[in-house]
Amino acid sequence: MAQPEEPQPAAVPSCPLPSKTCDVARSERPRSCCGMAMAGFRTAKYQLPEWHRRNAGVCYEAFTAGEQAERGRAEAKHLVKHAAASAQRAQQCSKATLGQRLQDVHFWRMELQKEIMELDAETKLLAAQKLRLERALDATEVPYAVVVDNLECRERRQPPDLVIDEVERQLLKEADLIRDIRDLLKRTIIQATTQIRSNRIQKENCELDWSDKVETYHIDDKCAGYCSDSTNVQFHPSSVKFEENASTPKSWAQFSHDNISRAEQEKLASVQLRSLIHSIIRDASEELRRQRAAGDEALESRCRELGDAKLRLEQRLQQILKDIGEEEANIVNLKEAIRAKEAHLKVAHSRLYDRSSRPNVELCRDEPQFRLVSEVEELTVFLEALKRKLMESEQNLKNLEETRMKLEKEIAVKANSIFIDRQKCMSYRARYPVDLEVASYKQ
Structure with a gap:
C-alpha cells in the first residue's frame, strides 16, 4: 500500500541553535560598581x-x-x-488441512476396522476347521481300536490257519493308514493353532493401530472445531516445537499399510490352510473308506474261502465215515472168511491125519490123498491172502480213523477261523464310523 505523502515542514529561519553557555553582552565602557551589581541578571539569559x-x-x-x-x-x-486477514487465512488453511487429515485418518481407520472384522471372521472359521480336525482325530480312535482288535483276534487262529493272508495284509495296511492319518491330523492341528495365534497377534496390532487412529480422529476433530471465539483455548508455547519421535506422513501411512498388508497375508494363509484342512479331512475320509471296504471285502472273501474249505472237509469227512463203516464191515467179512477157511482147513487136516493111520499097503497115495493135499495147499494160500488183506484192511481202517481225526480237527480249525473272522472281526467292524468327514461335523 502506498504511503501518504508527508506534509513538508514550514520554513524556519536559519539561525544557530542556542548553546548551553550563552555569551554575555560586552560593553566597551569601563566597568563600574553598578555594572558589577547588574552582572547577575545578564549572564544566564x-x-x-x-x-x-x-x-x-x-x-x-x-x-x-x-x-x-x-x-x-x-x-x-x-x-x-x-x-487479521492473514490470521483468518492461516486458521482456515489449518482447518482445511485438519479436515483433509481427518479424511485420511478416517480412511485408514475404516480400512483397519474392515481388516479387523475380516480377520476376526477368518479366525473364527479357522477355529471351526481346527475343531473339525480335533473331532476327526477323535473319530479315528474307534477305527484304530477296531483294526488292532481284529489283528489280535486273528492271532488266536490255530496254526493251520495262522497264515499271512490277504485279510491280514489289508488290516496291517489299514492300521498304517490310520496311524498316518492321525499323525497328519495332529500336525495340521498344530499348524492351525499357530495360524490362529498369528491371526490374533496381527488382529491385535491392527486394533492398536485402529484405537490410535480413533483417538487421533477425536483429537483432530476437536482441533478442527477450535476458533477464535472458543473459550477452551489458551497459550501453550512449548507445543510449537516438533517432537523428536514424531513420524512423517509417509511413515505414518506406511505403518498402517504394513499392518493391513500383514493382516492380508495372514488372512490369505488362513484361507489356504482352511482349504488344506478341508482337503485333508475329505481325502483322509475317502482313503479310510476305501481301505475299510478293501478290508471288509478281504474278510468276506476269506470267510467264503474258509466256508468252502470247511464244506469240502465236511463232505470228505462224510465220505471217510462211510469208508470207515465199509472198511469195518469188510474186516468183519474177512475175519468170517478166515474163520470159514480155517474150518475147511481143519477138516482137510483131520482127513489127512486120520488117513495117515491106514495100515500097511492101505497107506496108498490115491486120488483122495492127492486131492486132500491139494485142498490143504489151496486153503493155505487163501488163508494167507485173506490174512494179508485183513491186515491191509485194518491198516486202512487205522488210516481212515486218523484221516477222520485230522478232518475233524481241520473242520474245528476252520470253524474257529470262521468264527473269528465273521463273528469277531466283521461284527466289530460294524461299529466303524460311517464317514470321517461326517464325524468331523458332529457335536
Missing part, C-alpha cells in the same frame, strides 16, 4: 535570536512527532487489518 530558534525547533519537533504518530497509526491500522 538567551539572546532573542536564540529564543526564536528554540521556538522554531520545538514547533518542528512537535510537528515531526505528530507526523510520525500519524504514520504509526496508519501502519498500525494496516498491520491490524493485514494481521
Whole structure:
C-alpha cells in the first residue's frame, strides 16, 4: 500500500541553535560598581535570536512527532487489518488441512476396522476347521481300536490257519493308514493353532493401530472445531516445537499399510490352510473308506474261502465215515472168511491125519490123498491172502480213523477261523464310523 505523502515542514529561519553557555553582552565602557551589581541578571539569559530558534525547533519537533504518530497509526491500522486477514487465512488453511487429515485418518481407520472384522471372521472359521480336525482325530480312535482288535483276534487262529493272508495284509495296511492319518491330523492341528495365534497377534496390532487412529480422529476433530471465539483455548508455547519421535506422513501411512498388508497375508494363509484342512479331512475320509471296504471285502472273501474249505472237509469227512463203516464191515467179512477157511482147513487136516493111520499097503497115495493135499495147499494160500488183506484192511481202517481225526480237527480249525473272522472281526467292524468327514461335523 502506498504511503501518504508527508506534509513538508514550514520554513524556519536559519539561525544557530542556542548553546548551553550563552555569551554575555560586552560593553566597551569601563566597568563600574553598578555594572558589577547588574552582572547577575545578564549572564544566564538567551539572546532573542536564540529564543526564536528554540521556538522554531520545538514547533518542528512537535510537528515531526505528530507526523510520525500519524504514520504509526496508519501502519498500525494496516498491520491490524493485514494481521487479521492473514490470521483468518492461516486458521482456515489449518482447518482445511485438519479436515483433509481427518479424511485420511478416517480412511485408514475404516480400512483397519474392515481388516479387523475380516480377520476376526477368518479366525473364527479357522477355529471351526481346527475343531473339525480335533473331532476327526477323535473319530479315528474307534477305527484304530477296531483294526488292532481284529489283528489280535486273528492271532488266536490255530496254526493251520495262522497264515499271512490277504485279510491280514489289508488290516496291517489299514492300521498304517490310520496311524498316518492321525499323525497328519495332529500336525495340521498344530499348524492351525499357530495360524490362529498369528491371526490374533496381527488382529491385535491392527486394533492398536485402529484405537490410535480413533483417538487421533477425536483429537483432530476437536482441533478442527477450535476458533477464535472458543473459550477452551489458551497459550501453550512449548507445543510449537516438533517432537523428536514424531513420524512423517509417509511413515505414518506406511505403518498402517504394513499392518493391513500383514493382516492380508495372514488372512490369505488362513484361507489356504482352511482349504488344506478341508482337503485333508475329505481325502483322509475317502482313503479310510476305501481301505475299510478293501478290508471288509478281504474278510468276506476269506470267510467264503474258509466256508468252502470247511464244506469240502465236511463232505470228505462224510465220505471217510462211510469208508470207515465199509472198511469195518469188510474186516468183519474177512475175519468170517478166515474163520470159514480155517474150518475147511481143519477138516482137510483131520482127513489127512486120520488117513495117515491106514495100515500097511492101505497107506496108498490115491486120488483122495492127492486131492486132500491139494485142498490143504489151496486153503493155505487163501488163508494167507485173506490174512494179508485183513491186515491191509485194518491198516486202512487205522488210516481212515486218523484221516477222520485230522478232518475233524481241520473242520474245528476252520470253524474257529470262521468264527473269528465273521463273528469277531466283521461284527466289530460294524461299529466303524460311517464317514470321517461326517464325524468331523458332529457335536
